[in-house]
Amino acid sequence: MNVNKQPTSLSSRNGDHDLYDTSEETIEKVALEFIQLVGSQYVISKLDERRLRSITKWSPASPSHIPNLVVLPQSTAEVSEILRVCSRNRIPVLGYCGGTSMPGAIAATRGGVCVDFNRMDKIVEVHKEDMDVVVQPAVNWQDLNSHLEEYDLFFPPDPGPGAKIGGMIAMNCSGTNAYRYGPMRQWVISMTVVLADGTIVKTRHRPRKSSAGYDLTNLVVGSEGTLGLVTEAVLKLTSVPKNLHVAVASFPSTHAAIKAATTLVQSGLPIYALEFLDKHSMWAINKSGLSKKLWKENPTLFLLFSGLQAAVQAQVETARRTAEENHCKEFVASARREDIDLWWGTRKSVAQSLMEMKNHPTDLFLNADTAVPISRLADMIEETHQVIAKAGLAGSTLGHVGDGNFHTVIVCPESQRDKGEDVLTWAHHRAIEFEGTVTGEHGIGFKLRDRLVDEVGPEAVAMMKKASGHALLERFR
Template identity: 50%
Template sequence: MHAGCTSDRYIAQPSSNFNLNFNMSYNNKSTLSLEDCPPLTFDHSEQNLNGLLHHLKACKIESTTDVTECVSKASTKHSSCLPHERPTAVLYPRSTEQVSTIAKACHERSIAITTFAGGTSLGGALRSTRGGVCIDFKHMDQLLDVHEDDLDVVVQPNMGWVELNQVLEPRGLFFPPDPAPGAKLGGMVAMSCSGTNAYRYGTMKDWVISLTLVLADGTIIKTRNRPRKSSAGYDLTHLIIGSEGTLALVTEAVLKVTILPKNLHVGMASFPSLQAGVNVAVAVLKSGHLLEAIELADAECVLVIQRSGLAEEAVDAAPTLFLKFAGPQKTVDEQIQIVRSLASHHGAEKVEITSEKSRITSIWGVRKCLAHALVAVKRDPTDLFLHTDAAVPISKMADLVEKSNQLVRGNPKSKAWFCASVGHVGDGNVHTAIVCPAHARHDAEELLAKVHGLALDLDGTITGEHGVGMELRDLLADEVGEEGVNLMRKINLLSIREGS
């Protein structure tokens, strides 16, 4: 995932560096329509870019113009780009001060900036649609401080959540947001991601205390200090979380951590139909018991996991619920009993619940490897991995799963593609995934747009955790309205104007 300024995103404007000519009519508006936007004036000439790189070399900032390296920062196995949607150079800062130096120089030279960290972002969020340069945070991957008594940590943007939890575990602590393995904390802030633990612990925005930021002109700010609450001015921290890099570059974060769950149990249950698994999940939610996690994968998901060889566990190719339990023994025992009873009532074919550490790792590893397994199903390197990220209120989750499945399975063209569904059913977030040949992109995207439209009809959202990126940009107005997008655009342009 990326972790900072991008060149072009859902608000249809560059976030970084260009000259603006504002008039009084612009200044008097609370929102900004696309028609009223000032023209872009990037200068990506060879002379200007070479001048930038020469200046940064004098500042001891590493860079490369290697084409393969540049392409890899805009196109990954998770999200592809067009040939021209790549940076001309990649920069490798080692500190907030070096990031500031880069941003200031790019601002003065009208050069666009994109960023890169883990590269797990979906939906075209890494595309360098305006060219320019990419900041790769690979050297900024440190855990800077752990405050055990305060239950917080200070990290750089390229530290991964998996690596953070490896450090925290011996201390009896953990950081709950858990997107795909390989995701980095800066990108997780940028996309406001979540993962399988969101049902119990909330999303990324619930675990960020403060951020250190570099603005478009190189200005460095810190949004807050470390207390758990503050009423000091605008909530700049949460303005940045989920802004997908359009407002600032995140160079440091203070994150909450919590106590490692005690008495952890993990279970999986397979069912004769996807709907049976949904029914059990809904019944658990209505029972009033708060489990650690409730995940549902359809038979196609489980089948592709088997074929990928990424999981240690051999699982039957059937719709499968994955569940986590933790807490006092009495509470866990009661939750397990309820789940077993509900699973049996809905015709579960197999149920296993265990507290054995090796089995926990093995079973939950099946669920966590799914994203990589779906990408691995490509028959050709040019095949596309497309997906939905729809989320709806819990009461409408069953409708979303059932009707999404009907839309995809009922489309004649989808029979030639690989299609699967997986859901964070505990919080109503369901992903419909399609792997198809590149020539089928239009048809596949048209079908997935209908699934997103279904979510909006159910009072839901087009993206629960992956972000808007480029793929969902044109659908954003369907959710927040044209004026909502215009307000986002105004905020974005103001963040650039004030530093120009």
């Protein structure tokens, strides 16, 4: 088995050859152990297959940032044994589920073993009366909601279409539903986690609240695989939203649109979702042809409402009034299922629409997902527009303005990478100056490690490193 054909030793390239061992001899040895454990068809060494686990259209990485080996387990016990083998042989490990991560969280910067969970894709058990579900990590959130329809239950977090539960937990994902329902962290009751040395930990049982010891569940959510690999999770569910209504409001300026959005947030109106797309995003949607409707290319708010019929009608009228007070050019609302699917589907398609703006397959899709206090949102977005324009780049702003989280997207050729990255670095620092965060939902990954220090300070990062076991690994130095 030819398992280590990479340009140079990742260990020596990263200066930690005393910490990790990804030599060809060691990888060959552990590959044989993995074959005995899971079977030869589930131990992958082909270069193209390994590259697919670390480099995607959403999260490009260096050609050398790929694992030496990919292993596909089918049970918690197999994951435990894989990590025992890797710990014993000082091999770094990464987890992989849907591969939709944007900040380079799946980039294998030190090579090693990729644990691909896609054989662990079972919905284990639905507890209808308790309103929870037990799932394995490779369950897709859309497939889960399709399965839950017969129980009249609903799992709210809604990131990108290909996202799966394991990665959603690792990154503490959000999505368009987060304004009403919160991020992933609020929907994980407990989980089974395998630690770096192969130890299996169950964070708690199934009650919705507990004061028993440390909150290990919430500690693991958002830890991006640094504390362990999740092999099973108990997720909280809610009832399916009733009386859905959708509204779209078009504005003459970004300032007017964001002012309307912040006014709605400050009013306490229980809106289901509140999203913003700038004029560049609306142009991209029209140009891509991914929506069956031709939209006005103005700054636009997309809103969803749900609840009792009378309450929803009142919410829609309040939103209409607020939009008109902020010089809205057009406000349309509908409860028709086909309109909801089309209009909200348009909002959900914007990332792919922006990806379609590439003039060449090698063009870059650069992005940031900063979040700021809602009172600073209009300033942050308008300043971002000015910086993008000054740099002479094609870019847009969009996102979940209901909770102050928005995305800056730049599509550019490789020759303009430095300019694009400079804009995103500016956005990260400006968000911190506004007492915000460099990432509202995508996570730190490989790309934002330095920005994490800028945001929380070296002391907090040192604490995270200790919690993730770096202190334990020092024994190898």
